[in-house]
Structures are given as structure tokens and as C-alpha cells.
Amino acid sequence: MQIPVEGFMYPNEVELQWSILIVLYPFITGLVAGAFILASLERVFRVQAVKPTYRLALLTALAFLLVAPLPLQLHLGHPERSFEMYLTPHRSSAMAMFGFVYLWYLMAVLLLEIWLDYRRDIVLKSQTSTGFPRFIYRVLTLGSDNISERSLQIDERVGYFITLIGIPSAFLLHGYVGFIFGSVKANPWWSSPLMPIVFIFSAMVSGIAAVMLLYMLSTRLRGREIDMRCVDTIAQYLMYTFIIDFSLEMLDLLQRIYEADESFRSLDFMVHTRLWTSQVIVQILLGTVTPITLLALTQFLKFSATARKRIYAVAGVLTVIGIFAMRWNVVIGGQLFSKSFLGYTTYKMGFATREGLLPAIALMILPFIILWVLVKLLPPWPDAALSASGATAAHGTS
Amino acid sequence: MFKDIEHLIRLAVVMLIALIVFIVVRAHVVPRSFGQYGHYRGAALGEIASRPVALAGHEACETCHSDVADLKKQGKHVVVACEACHGAAANHADDPGSIKPAKLDTAILCARCHEANSAKPRGFPQVVTADHANGVACDTCHQPHRPKIDLQPETKGTKK
Amino acid sequence: MKITRRHLLVLMPAAAVAWKFVLAGTPEASPNYQLTEHWWAMLMDLTKCIGCGSCVRACAQENDVPDGYYRTWVERYHVTDWKIERPQVESPDGAKQGFPANELSDGKNFFVPKLCNHCADSPCTQVCPVGATFISPDGVVLVDKNYCLGCRYCVQACPYGCRFINPKTMTAEKCTLCYHRITKGLTTACCEACPTGTRQLADLKNPKDPIHEFLKTHSVQILKPHMATGAKVFYNGMDGSVR
Numbered sequence: 001m002q003i004p005v006e007g008f009m010y011p012n013e014v015e016l017q018w019s020i021l022i023v024l025y026p027f028i029t030g031l032v033a034g035a036f037i038l039a040s041l042e043r044v045f046r047v048q049a050v051k052p053t054y055r056l057a058l059l060t061a062l063a064f065l066l067v068a069p070l071p072l073q074l075h076l077g078h079p080e081r082s083f084e085m086y087l088t089p090h091r092s093s094a095m096a097m098f099g100f101v102y103l104w105y106l107m108a109v110l111l112l113e114i115w116l117d118y119r120r121d122i123v124l125k126s127q128t129s130t131g132f133p134r135f136i137y138r139v140l141t142l143g144s145d146n147i148s149e150r151s152l153q154i155d156e157r158v159g160y161f162i163t164l165i166g167i168p169s170a171f172l173l174h175g176y177v178g179f180i181f182g183s184v185k186a187n188p189w190w191s192s193p194l195m196p197i198v199f200i201f202s203a204m205v206s207g208i209a210a211v212m213l214l215y216m217l218s219t220r221l222r223g224r225e226i227d228m229r230c231v232d233t234i235a236q237y238l239m240y241t242f243i244i245d246f247s248l249e250m251l252d253l254l255q256r257i258y259e260a261d262e263s264f265r266s267l268d269f270m271v272h273t274r275l276w277t278s279q280v281i282v283q284i285l286l287g288t289v290t291p292i293t294l295l296a297l298t299q300f301l302k303f304s305a306t307a308r309k310r311i312y313a314v315a316g317v318l319t320v321i322g323i324f325a326m327r328w329n330v331v332i333g334g335q336l337f338s339k340s341f342l343g344y345t346t347y348k349m350g351f352a353t354r355e356g357l358l359p360a361i362a363l364m365i366l367p368f369i370i371l372w373v374l375v376k377l378l379p380p381w382p383d384a385a386l387s388a389s390g391a392t393a394a395h396g397t398s
Numbered sequence: 399m400f401k402d403i404e405h406l407i408r409l410a411v412v413m414l415i416a417l418i419v420f421i422v423v424r425a426h427v428v429p430r431s432f433g434q435y436g437h438y439r440g441a442a443l444g445e446i447a448s449r450p451v452a453l454a455g456h457e458a459c460e461t462c463h464s465d466v467a468d469l470k471k472q473g474k475h476v477v478v479a480c481e482a483c484h485g486a487a488a489n490h491a492d493d494p495g496s497i498k499p500a501k502l503d504t505a506i507l508c509a510r511c512h513e514a515n516s517a518k519p520r521g522f523p524q525v526v527t528a529d530h531a532n533g534v535a536c537d538t539c540h541q542p543h544r545p546k547i548d549l550q551p552e553t554k555g556t557k558k
Numbered sequence: 559m560k561i562t563r564r565h566l567l568v569l570m571p572a573a574a575v576a577w578k579f580v581l582a583g584t585p586e587a588s589p590n591y592q593l594t595e596h597w598w599a600m601l602m603d604l605t606k607c608i609g610c611g612s613c614v615r616a617c618a619q620e621n622d623v624p625d626g627y628y629r630t631w632v633e634r635y636h637v638t639d640w641k642i643e644r645p646q647v648e649s650p651d652g653a654k655q656g657f658p659a660n661e662l663s664d665g666k667n668f669f670v671p672k673l674c675n676h677c678a679d680s681p682c683t684q685v686c687p688v689g690a691t692f693i694s695p696d697g698v699v700l701v702d703k704n705y706c707l708g709c710r711y712c713v714q715a716c717p718y719g720c721r722f723i724n725p726k727t728m729t730a731e732k733c734t735l736c737y738h739r740i741t742k743g744l745t746t747a748c749c750e751a752c753p754t755g756t757r758q759l760a761d762l763k764n765p766k767d768p769i770h771e772f773l774k775t776h777s778v779q780i781l782k783p784h785m786a787t788g789a790k791v792f793y794n795g796m797d798g799s800v801r
Binding site: 083086087088090091107112115119141142143144146148150151154158 | 401402404405409412413420427428437
Binding site: 008009010011012013015017018072075076077078081082084085087088089090092093094095096099180183184185186187334335338339340341342 | 628651710
């Protein structure tokens with residue numbers, strides 16, 4: 001397979017090292033971090049309006065977090081050696097440290113918070129269910145079925161504390177992904193101190209949009225009424241974070257254009273040719289400017305609830321596409337040009353190969369299957385929780 | 399009071415067990431020599447260094463082929479190592495009876511070094527092979543190990 | 559030129575014994591090889607390079623480098639007049655077969671051999687998550703192929719494009735400065751095969767190494783000095799257009 005090259009590439013650069021799977025990885029971790037931050041909003045800042053999405057956001061975060069390491073794993077030359085990352089982590093490596101941040105976030109933050117929040121439901125279910133689910137619930141109770149008022153209060157307080165730690169952890173998780181790219185000094189397309197921040201904000205944008213879509217979709221599927229106050233608030237958050245995210249990216253861009261360092265001519269040419277569709281059309285116009293405009297319109301004009309729902313749905317989908325395009329442009333774009341700044345290569349995506357489109361699609365479907373199982377296991381619906389035993393735990397109802 | 403945080407204590411115990419398992423496993427799985435010289439497997443140095451050699455080096459060739467070496471010393475190809483032309487020949491040097499270096503095609507071999515190219519240093523002897531040799535093998539006129547052709551004025555341009 | 563087979567056969571046993579030592583990795587230098595007494599580097603005298611690609615071929619044979627990947631390669635630069643920011647560069651098949659003839663007279667032309675710079679502050683070893691690539695105590699950047707994950711972060715981190723993933727082992731691979739040769743008292747395969755003395759292996763810790771005199775008397779550069787990698791391949795006579 002001959003890879004088309006334009007100009008001069010160092011001979012080893014012609015083949016791309018990081019494929020679509022590595023595009024998925026920041027995209028998925030971004031969804032995790034974003035979903036979690038949305039959930040934390042409700043808890044820490046007590047934004048009652050987004051309450052209906054709290055548990056859904058947590059489960060979404062978990063489902064995606066479980067899938068996040070898979071694309072990495074699949075792309076490794078020796079997946080069986082990946083545990084070395086935990087055995088002999090290299091302290092100066094952003095990637096090694098990411099392993100620990102990931103573990104910390106999964107074990108100490110997300111699982112704990114979900115467990116504490118659901119413990120009452122788990123205990124109740126372990127008493128009412130039968131068969132295999134009963135076994136799972138029994139294991140999840142860790143053999144303690146104390147759900148006295150006092151123990152739940154303690155859970156609530158511990159949970160609050162964990163959320164407090166969780167927010168910086170979520171920032172850390174995705175900031176670190178940004179740092180993995182931002183710290184590569186050899187690559188001017190990546191090397192930027194803004195990278196972690198841009199990654200965090202784009203993560204929030206994609207996570208918020210994804211939870212909003214999932215909420216609207218799942219409520220639809222269950223034949224319930226969408227809580228408009230909730231989606232209005234989320235859409236508002238989406239717009240604000242998106243504006244910050246976009247400003248940061250534009251700041252980075254302006255700086256690059258004005259400084260016009262040695263790499264500029266090469267990168268500029270790349271954006272105008274190979275990245276034109278994915279960067280300018282899909283990411284900026286379709287995936288950023290359009291949703292921001294749509295969301296802004298709902299703020300200034302009075303639309304009916306149905307119209308707003310439709311606008312939110314369109315804006316949400318465009319946002320998620322736009323953020324995916326952004327990851328694509330960072331990861332793939334950063335490898336299309338030569339570090340000699342004299343030429344460009346081409347990314348040839350396989351289909352049914354190990355790092356091809358097919359596994360990528362499978363990896364994007366997997367979180368939804370996990371989410372479905374999680375939702376079956378631990379129903380996140382506020383009304384379901386209500387019907388289970390009357391009053392919800394210490395934090396109020398919607 | 400204790401009863402109400404019992405589940406948290408159980409959780410802590412589970413986590414502690416996981417941590418201990420990790421530490422124990424780690425102690426057994428990390429290679430012995432890791433950290434001997436730095437953050438890497440010290441044994442790797444030896445493994446890399448023990449790779450067999452493929453190019454024997456011209457000193458090795460010269461021990462057996464002293465005639466060629468002597469001839470080469472008379473001309474400017476003295477600076478060119480045997481294996482630059484003959485290719486890696488350590489296994490030939492190891493077992494000259496059964497393994498022999500491949501025959502060389504001077505049309506390719508000599509041209510790589512001597513084909514005229516504006517990027518070559520000015521002083522380097524170079525020819526446009528198509529004009530210079532006219533398709534005749536270089537070693538019909540040049541002895542590869544001592545390429546200089548001693549020109550008598552009247553034989554200039556003729557073979558041998 | 560007249561050598562009889564007999565002559566050879568008489569010579570053979572003695573030479574064969576000597577040779578066995580080289581193969582076994584024990585020529586004089588080897589048993590006493592002290593990691594701490596060396597600090598390897600290379601000198602690249604561009605004024606001599608003829609772009610024949612002998613180094614690329616020798617390297618590929620010596621190290622079983624798969625086709626299409628290069629531990630070392632040669633580039634040909636063409637710079638017209640004052641346009642040193644826009645050189646035309648090519649390196650067909652890494653110059654494994656040398657370069658096709660060219661007679662470009664509008665500007666200057668020259669060859670630049672490249673290989674791992676064995677940086678003292680190497681960005682590639684910095685990013686390795688597990689310690690599978692490292693700087694040896696004698697200053698060579700190596701990959702432990704039995705420990706490498708194949709995550710390719712180091713390939714991204716190298717500013718010079720010197721690393722690649724070996725499609726057979728699926729681990730990162732790069733120039734080892736012929737570690738298996740230099741620790742046995744031999745020179746690297748590329749230096750052995752270089753017909754002009756462009757490439758010279760150098761031991762910076764050896765006060766008698768001619769490199770010290772050379773560095774004292776020539777204006778020498780390293781590649782991409784702004785990357786601050788502590789590169790240890792020193793280029794003599796390098797044009798400003800080289801990157």
C-alpha cells in the first residue's frame with residue numbers, strides 16, 4: 001500500500017502512528033469528564049433544575065470510562081504488556097501518570113460516588129430481586145444492608161465530599177489527556193500550554209451535550225414528559241461552556257497566526273488543504289458556530305417547547321460531531337505534516353483492520369450497551385427511585 | 399455509630415486488600431534487573447549487546463585476503479572498506495568454505511558512488527556512467543580494488 | 559591479485575580463531591568494557607558525503623531493518639540562491655540505493671545523512687510510560703524490545719523522525735549506534751561502510767579521541783538546536799537550511 005506523500009517527509013514519518021482509535025480515546029474520556037462535571041453541578045452547587053439527569057450523568061460517565069482504555073489497549077503493539085504501566089510507571093511520562101489518574105478517577109471517585117448514591121437502592125433490590133441479579137446486588141452491598149437514616153446521612157456527606165474531590169479529578173483526568181498532546185515539544189500542532197484547558201472545556205461541552213441528548217432520548221423512549229426546566233438549564237450551560245471553549249481555541253489560533261513561527265507556513269497550508277473539511281467546515285462552522293448560534297437564539301427569542309426540544313437536539317448532535325472532529329483534527333492533523341515542515345502525508349483508515357473503522361464503531365457502540373446494562377441494574381430515573389420506597393435520600397427531589 | 403459506617407469500613411477493607419494484592423503481585427512481576435542502572439531493565443543492555451555482528455569489519459577480511467588488501471593499498475580505494483562493496487560478510491568470514499559473498503554488478507555498485515551528481519563534493523571523482531562506460535562493465539577497464547588506470551598517452555581511451 | 563587457494567587455506571585457521579573472538583563478542587576491548595568509561599557520539603562531516611547510501615545498506619543488513627523503515631537515511635538538499643527557508647529535499651527509499659543522477663546547477667546541493675542523535679536530554683525516553691527506552695550509562699538511547707508496549711508515544715516525541723514501529727515485533731525501534739558492535743571494540747556498521755570518512759564514531763569520554771581536536775577547530779552544529787535535546791551527532795559544514 002503506497003501512501004501518497006506531498007513534498008518531503010522524513011522517511012519514517014510517512015506512516016501514521018496514532019489512528020482513529022486514538023481519536024476515540026480523548027473523545028470518550030472527554031464525554032466522561034463532561035458528564036461527571038454536569039452531575040457534580042447539581043450536587044455541589046445545588047442546581048435543582050438539572051437534578052433529573054444526575055444519576056443518568058453518573059452512569060453515562062461510568063459506561064464511557066469503562067470503555068476509555070479499550071481503544072488504547074487495542075492500538076498497543078503489545079496489549080499484554082500494558083500492566084507494566086502500573087508496575088513500573090515512568091514518572092516523567094504523561095501517559096504513565098494518566099494510568100494512575102484514570103484508576104484514581106474510576107475507583108476513588110466515580111465508582112464510590114455511584115455506590116454511595118445507589119446504596120439504598122442496592123440494598124432494597126438485594127432483598128426484593130431473585131436469581132442472578134440478586135447475587136449481583138448482594139455482592140454490591142458488600143454484605144452490609146444497613147440503610148438506617150443515619151447511615152444514609154453519612155453516605156450523603158461522604159458522597160458530597162467525594163464530589164468535591166471529583167470535580168478537580170475530572171478536570172485532571174481530561175486535562176491530562178490534553179497534556180499528553182500538549183507536552184510533545186517536537187510537534188508544534190500539539191505543543192501548547194492551552195491544550196489541557198482547551199481539552200477540559202471541550203470535554204465539558206461534549207459531556208453536557210451527550211447527557212442532554214441521552215436524557216431527552218431516554219425520557220422519550222420511556223414515554224415520559226421531558227422536564228423543560230431541566231433541558232433549558234442544561235442547554236444554557238452548554239452554550240456558556242461552548243463559548244469559553246471556542247474563545248480558547250480562537251485565542252490559540254490567533255496566537256499562532258500572529259506569531260507565525262517556523263511551523264506556521266506548513267500548518268497553515270495543511271489547514272487550508274488536508275484539514276479544510278474536518279477542521280473548518282465540520283469542526284468550526286458546523287460543529288461550533290452553528291450550535292452556539294442555535295443555542296443563543298433560544299436565549300433571545302421565545303420558542304415553543306417543541307421547537308426548543310428540536311433545536312436542542314440538533315445543537316446537541318452537532319456539538320458532539322464538532323467535538324469529535326476537534327479530536328480528529330488534533331490527533332490525525334498532528335501527524336499529517338512532516339516535522340521538517342516540508343511535506344505532508346495522508347491518513348489511510350483501514351476498515352476491518354485492528355485499528356480500522358469497524359473496531360472504532362464497535363467501541364463507540366459498546367458504551368451504550370454498558371449504559372443499558374447499568375440502567376437496567378441501577379435505574380437512574382427519579383420517578384423510579386420515588387416509586388421504590390416513597391422518599392428519596394437526603395438530597396431533595398425534583 | 400459504628401454500625402452506621404460499617405459498610406464504609408467494609409469498602410475500605412476491600413480496597414486495602416486490592417492494594418495489598420497489587421503490591422505483592424508487583425514485587426513478583428517486575429523484572430529483577432529493573433532499576434539496576436536507571437528506570438529500565440538493566441538486563442536489556444546485555445541483550446542488545448549480544449546481538450551477532452553482520453559486518454565483520456575490513457580488518458577481519460584482510461587477515462585472509464591480504465592480497466586484495468595489498469592491492470587496495472596502492473590506490474585510492476584504500477579508504478573504501480571491503481563490505482561497502484561486498485556487503486555484510488561476517489558469515490562468510492566465519493565459514494568461508496560454504497558461504498560466499500554474492501557476485502557484484504559493477505554497473506550498479508560503482509555508479510552509486512561515482513555517478514555524477516551536483517550534490518557530491520567537487521573533488522570527488524565522478525563520471526556520467528552512461529557516457530563514460532557506454533554500457534561496458536566498469537571492471538573491464540578498472541580493477542575494482544585499485545581503480546586507477548595508468549594512462550600512457552597513446553592508449554588513452556582504449557581498453558585495459 | 560594472484561593468491562592461491564593454498565595460501566588461503568594456510569592462513570585460514572589462525573584468522574578463523576581471531577574471527578571467532580569477534581563473533582563471540584570478545585575481542586580485546588570487550589571483556590573490560592566499562593559502561594562508565596564511554597560517552598558515545600558521532601561526527602558527521604558533510605563536506606565529504608557523496609550520498610552513496612552505503613551506510614543505509616550496511617545498517618539494514620547489520621540490524622535487520624525491515625524494508626521501508628530506516629534507522630539511518632540520507633537526504634539530498636537543493637537550495638536555490640537565498641531561499642534557505644525553503645529547501646527542496648528528497649530521500650528516495652532513504653537513499654538505500656544512493657541517489658539518481660542530477661545536474662541541478664541553480665543553487666547548491668548537498669547530502670545530509672541522518673540517524674538517531676542519541677540526545678543527552680532525549681524527549682523520546684522522557685515520554686516512555688514504562689521505561690522501555692532509556693539512555694544507557696554510556697550515552698546510547700536504546701529500546702528494550704522485550705519490555706516495550708508499542709504505544710508509539712516515543713515515535714511522536716522524536717523531533718527528528720528517527721523512530722518507527724517494527725511491523726514484526728510491534729515495538730519501537732531505532733538506531734542503537736550498533737551497541738552490539740561498539741561494546742566489542744568495533745565501529746558501527748554505518749561508519750565501517752562509509753567510504754569517505756563522513757561518519758565517525760566518537761567517544762566523548764576518551765581524551766585521545768580525535769573528535770576533541772576536530773570540535774576545537776571546526777564550526778560544528780547539531781540538528782534542531784532549539785529543541786534543546788542535547789543531540790550528540792555533530793555536523794560539520796552544515797547549511798542553515800537543514801532541518
